[in-house]
Amino acid sequence: MTVKRILGLFNDFDQASAALRDLREANLPYLNWDDVTIKSPIEHPDVESVLGVRSIPIRKYTLVGALLGGSLGFLGLATSQGNFFSQLKGGKPIIPLPPDFVLTYEMLILGGVYITVLGFLICAGLPHRIKSDLYDVAVSEDQVGVMVKANAHCIAEVRKIFEGHKVLSMQEEVVQ
Amino acid sequence: MNTVTQGKEKDIREDIAWAQINRDVLASLEQPRGTYWALFTMAFCMFLIGVACEAYQYDRGLGVSAMNNPDVWGLYIATFIFWIGMSHSGTLLSAILHIIHADWRKPIYRFAEAMTTFSLMTAGLFVAVHLGRVWQIYYALPYPNERWTWPNFQSPLLWDAMAIFTYLSSSILFLYVGAIPDFAICRDNATGWRKTFYEKLSLGWMGTDRQWRNFRVAYLVIACFLIPLAVSVHSIVASDFAMSQQPGWHITSFPPYFVAGALYSGCAAIITLFIMLRYTFRFEEYMTMPILDKTARLTFAIAMVWTYLNLIEYSSVWYGSDAVAKETLIQRATGPYAFWWWSMNFLGSVVPFTLIFKKLRANLTVMMIVSLLLNLGMWLERWMIVTPTFSHGYYPWTWDHTFFPSWVQWGIVFGSFGWFGMLFMLFCKLVPSVSMYEVKEMVFHRKLAKIHVREA
Amino acid sequence: MSLEQTINDWSKIRQRHPLPGSHPDLKWAMAIDLDACTGCNACVVACYAENNLPVVGKEKFAAGQAMHWIRIERYWNEGDEASPQQGAQFLPMLCQQCEAAPCETVCPVGATNHTPDGLNSQVYNRCIGSRYCSANCPYKVRYFNWYNYPEQEKVWPEPLPMQLNPDLTVRTKGVMEKCTFCVQRLTDARNAARTEGRPIRDGEVTTACAQACPTSAITFGNLSDPHSAVAQKWRLQRVELEKDRQLKDIDGSHPGLRGYRILEDLRPYPSIMYLERVRDNQA
Numbered sequence: 001m002t003v004k005r006i007l008g009l010f011n012d013f014d015q016a017s018a019a020l021r022d023l024r025e026a027n028l029p030y031l032n033w034d035d036v037t038i039k040s041p042i043e044h045p046d047v048e049s050v051l052g053v054r055s056i057p058i059r060k061y062t063l064v065g066a067l068l069g070g071s072l073g074f075l076g077l078a079t080s081q082g083n084f085f086s087q088l089k090g091g092k093p094i095i096p097l098p099p100d101f102v103l104t105y106e107m108l109i110l111g112g113v114y115i116t117v118l119g120f121l122i123c124a125g126l127p128h129r130i131k132s133d134l135y136d137v138a139v140s141e142d143q144v145g146v147m148v149k150a151n152a153h154c155i156a157e158v159r160k161i162f163e164g165h166k167v168l169s170m171q172e173e174v175v176q
Numbered sequence: 177m178n179t180v181t182q183g184k185e186k187d188i189r190e191d192i193a194w195a196q197i198n199r200d201v202l203a204s205l206e207q208p209r210g211t212y213w214a215l216f217t218m219a220f221c222m223f224l225i226g227v228a229c230e231a232y233q234y235d236r237g238l239g240v241s242a243m244n245n246p247d248v249w250g251l252y253i254a255t256f257i258f259w260i261g262m263s264h265s266g267t268l269l270s271a272i273l274h275i276i277h278a279d280w281r282k283p284i285y286r287f288a289e290a291m292t293t294f295s296l297m298t299a300g301l302f303v304a305v306h307l308g309r310v311w312q313i314y315y316a317l318p319y320p321n322e323r324w325t326w327p328n329f330q331s332p333l334l335w336d337a338m339a340i341f342t343y344l345s346s347s348i349l350f351l352y353v354g355a356i357p358d359f360a361i362c363r364d365n366a367t368g369w370r371k372t373f374y375e376k377l378s379l380g381w382m383g384t385d386r387q388w389r390n391f392r393v394a395y396l397v398i399a400c401f402l403i404p405l406a407v408s409v410h411s412i413v414a415s416d417f418a419m420s421q422q423p424g425w426h427i428t429s430f431p432p433y434f435v436a437g438a439l440y441s442g443c444a445a446i447i448t449l450f451i452m453l454r455y456t457f458r459f460e461e462y463m464t465m466p467i468l469d470k471t472a473r474l475t476f477a478i479a480m481v482w483t484y485l486n487l488i489e490y491s492s493v494w495y496g497s498d499a500v501a502k503e504t505l506i507q508r509a510t511g512p513y514a515f516w517w518w519s520m521n522f523l524g525s526v527v528p529f530t531l532i533f534k535k536l537r538a539n540l541t542v543m544m545i546v547s548l549l550l551n552l553g554m555w556l557e558r559w560m561i562v563t564p565t566f567s568h569g570y571y572p573w574t575w576d577h578t579f580f581p582s583w584v585q586w587g588i589v590f591g592s593f594g595w596f597g598m599l600f601m602l603f604c605k606l607v608p609s610v611s612m613y614e615v616k617e618m619v620f621h622r623k624l625a626k627i628h629v630r631e632a
Numbered sequence: 633m634s635l636e637q638t639i640n641d642w643s644k645i646r647q648r649h650p651l652p653g654s655h656p657d658l659k660w661a662m663a664i665d666l667d668a669c670t671g672c673n674a675c676v677v678a679c680y681a682e683n684n685l686p687v688v689g690k691e692k693f694a695a696g697q698a699m700h701w702i703r704i705e706r707y708w709n710e711g712d713e714a715s716p717q718q719g720a721q722f723l724p725m726l727c728q729q730c731e732a733a734p735c736e737t738v739c740p741v742g743a744t745n746h747t748p749d750g751l752n753s754q755v756y757n758r759c760i761g762s763r764y765c766s767a768n769c770p771y772k773v774r775y776f777n778w779y780n781y782p783e784q785e786k787v788w789p790e791p792l793p794m795q796l797n798p799d800l801t802v803r804t805k806g807v808m809e810k811c812t813f814c815v816q817r818l819t820d821a822r823n824a825a826r827t828e829g830r831p832i833r834d835g836e837v838t839t840a841c842a843q844a845c846p847t848s849a850i851t852f853g854n855l856s857d858p859h860s861a862v863a864q865k866w867r868l869q870r871v872e873l874e875k876d877r878q879l880k881d882i883d884g885s886h887p888g889l890r891g892y893r894i895l896e897d898l899r900p901y902p903s904i905m906y907l908e909r910v911r912d913n914q915a
Contacts, residue, residue: 037385038385039383039385041194041616042613042616044388045620045621054386056390059393059397062397077318077329081742089736089739089745090330090734090736091649091731091901092330092648092732099329099330100329102412105408106339106342106408107338107342109405110342110346112397112401113342113402116397117353117398119394120353120391124386124394125386126379126381126387127379128380128382129380130380133382137364139382139383140360140364140365141364142193142195142616237805237806238761238805238806239692239697242695243778244697244778246696246772247696248763248766248776249763307761307762308762308806308807309759312760315758327740330738331737331740331764333740333762337740420768421734421768422767422770571771573703574772577696
């Protein structure tokens with residue numbers, strides 16, 4: 001069976017949620033709920049109650065990044081002079097703790113922020129080629145889109161459900 | 177100008193159509209007209225004056241700035257700290273108010289974040305300008321070299337370098353990541369070179385729930401990092417002074433004092449830019465008077481914190497047994513810098529009391545003037561920290577010399593404002609200065625709240 | 633760099649300074665007798681000649697941009713201002729080569745460090761001119777090259793460059809400099825002594841200022857050599873390098889002591905002991 005995608009645009013979150021709830025109750029076979037996504041101009045306030053809980057792995061990236069940054073700060077910057085031609089300065093020890101603390105702290109934040117951004121890009125799937133996906137400019141304005149990917153038979157059912165919920169427009173395409 | 181109607185005036189109307197929000201903000205990104213070019217040319221000329229002064233100084237040597245022994249730091253360091261300080265309220269608005277869910281920040285935080293980024297870039301100029309051998313500034317970077325030398329990480333100046341680098345890059349990332357959905361909106365409504373530009377910047381954002389989910393968490397996490405970072409950056413800049421031995425500098429309360437001063441001057445700058453943007457781009461629906469009111473009240477609160485820390489410094493020196501520090505304080509109040517010092521105290525502690533009066537808070541002209549005066553006071557504060565200590569330090573041989581900066585220093589300081597202006601004006605035409613998706617969120621949630629109130 | 637060097641360095645990492653015995657062989661120090669100083673400025677001139685110091689001219693001197701590594705300061709008691717020619721006390725002030733120098737920690741690029749023989753070194757080619765060291769110096773004995781004296785200000789018109797000392801550089805603009813205890817002479821003496829396989833003898837090397845002083849007010853030598861003149865002077869005055877308050881100032885129980893160090897309570901542990909001037913009214 002051919003796999004197709006359909007995008008239905010609704011006026012607001014309530015109508016889109018209603019359509020999604022109907023879709024869930026219809027219990028269509030061969031419809032993987034992970035293939036259902038919402039495209040919206042702002043975040044859906046109750047998206048979890050409609051789509052179910054989905055994982056957000058970013059925080060792991062943050063932890064890894066912060067630890068990497070902190071160790072780079074301590075070993076690479078602050079204490080490294082102890083490995084090179086170390087020279088006494090101002091009566092202080094060669095590896096003094098207050099400056100090391102400051103640098104470790106800063107580098108921890110640096111690492112945390114950079115790797116979080118990297119994690120965000122990876123987890124959100126950016127950069128993304130729009131041409132290889134269904135999209136309508138109305139999504140960035142004020143309409144909420146619901147996109148479903150399934151086999152052609154399911155898509156026909158989905159189309160009927162959408163039409164029952166005052167969908168404003170629909171797009172369909174065959175997935176290669 | 178809006179007048180106060182019965183009942184509380186709203187931060188934003190709940191019935192603004194989202195398409196309207198898009199249109200209003202995108203209108204600000206249109207091809208600029210004559211006034212814009214005139215202002216940009218003015219900023220550019222200011223910048224050129226600064227460049228010319230720096231070229232002269234670079235060629236002849238730092239002596240033309242009228243600095244000498246012991247007055248080795250002048251306006252460059254003072255203005256450096258001023259610009260770093262101004263950057264802090266961008267973070268305050270973006271990050272701190274985000275975490276406490278104060279949604280009135282939503283229409284104004286984008287340009288505040290941009291102000292953060294550009295003031296940090298301007299501060300970076302002063303690091304270069306004040307060095308004796310600018311062409312070897314890379315010695316301060318930790319790079320492997322055959323001499324096995326490494327920068328001296330015990331020096332507070334290097335902690336500065338690391339902290340400011342972290343803060344600048346994190347601010348740019350925060351600004352950029354937070355603007356990705358807005359770039360998507362711009363992409364969907366642009367043509368020609370702008371469309372390609374926004375296509376690249378928006379990274380193919382489609383607003384899927386997966387993207388929003390991760391976006392929300394990433395934004396929150398970076399905001400949580402940025403807050404301790406912002407506090408630490410200005411504390412580290414303060415430790416340039418606090419970690420030295422000089423009287424008038426070696427004060428424990430300097431780090432929080434500097435952070436308070438930074439928030440203060442940043443909030444005042446936000447008010448200035450708020451009024452300018454509101455007028456220029458006709459953002460009256462979004463940058464509303466109640467939001468200005470809240471920002472002004474926040475500025476007043478921070479002004480009082482700053483005043484308190486200032487007075488703490490004076491009283492602890494006055495009642496302490498450190499004779500030299502006390503003499504330095506008395507010299508600040510009665511010596512050659514007395515006029516500037518008293519002006520600083522007046523502008524920083526007395527002028528903010530105008531922000532108590534609701535009538536004055538609602539008057540745009542008054543707010544513009546007051547915000548500029550507050551920033552002038554803050555700039556004077558930085559100068560009064562740097563120079564008077566040199567004119568009355570520990571060593572008697574250095575006393576009774578009066579040091580004032582030369583035209584070269586003033587020129588470069590002047591030029592830095594031109595540079596900042598240029599960057600900010602570029603920003604206004606390339607990046608939406610009001611965050612469209614956040615305003616939509618604000619309108620949406622307030623509408624929901626109103627419905628629930630009605631139902632309840 | 634080798635494994636041995638790394639291990640050696642790491643073993644010193646938590647060592648604070650100064651500790652008694654941190655300079656067992658060689659520690660350069662000075663004693664300046666303020667009673668003998670007549671304020672003649674011979675030391676200043678000698679320093680200019682020895683260290684290639686530029687004479688900046690009247691205008692720049694008045695603007696405070698002079699380059700005198702050693703300077704004679706004049707102090708008067710209160711009430712003596714009416715007749716300034718009488719009663720001025722002269723104080724030669726030069727870099728105190730502090731053991732715990734406040735300037736060393738704050739240089740962003742590490743252009744100033746503490747050498748094993750107890751000097752505060754200034755590395756001209758590392759300096760990028762941030763001037764934090766001068767800001768932190770309590771004595772303000774660091775001098776910045778505000779202009780390019782040799783090439784642009786032309787302080788040495790021909791044939792004056794012939795009199796420059798070839799043993800050290802002429803500094804360009806943007807670089808910090810200060811008294812080095814004539815380190816070029818010390819290096820020569822150290823090399824000569826090492827070639828001959830013997831320690832440096834007391835009096836073998838001296839600084840230009842000590843050499844030029846007509847009243848021998850400046851004594852220079854190795855503090856770690858118990859028989860050197862400077863070590864004897866310090867011992868006589870009961871002044872110790874690692875203390876932050878000397879016996880003379882602790883209480884009045886030793887009225888005969890004259891030895892003190894300037895701004896000692898800031899604890900930079902300077903290497904120059906000053907001998908207080910014996911005042912006429914006390915005698």
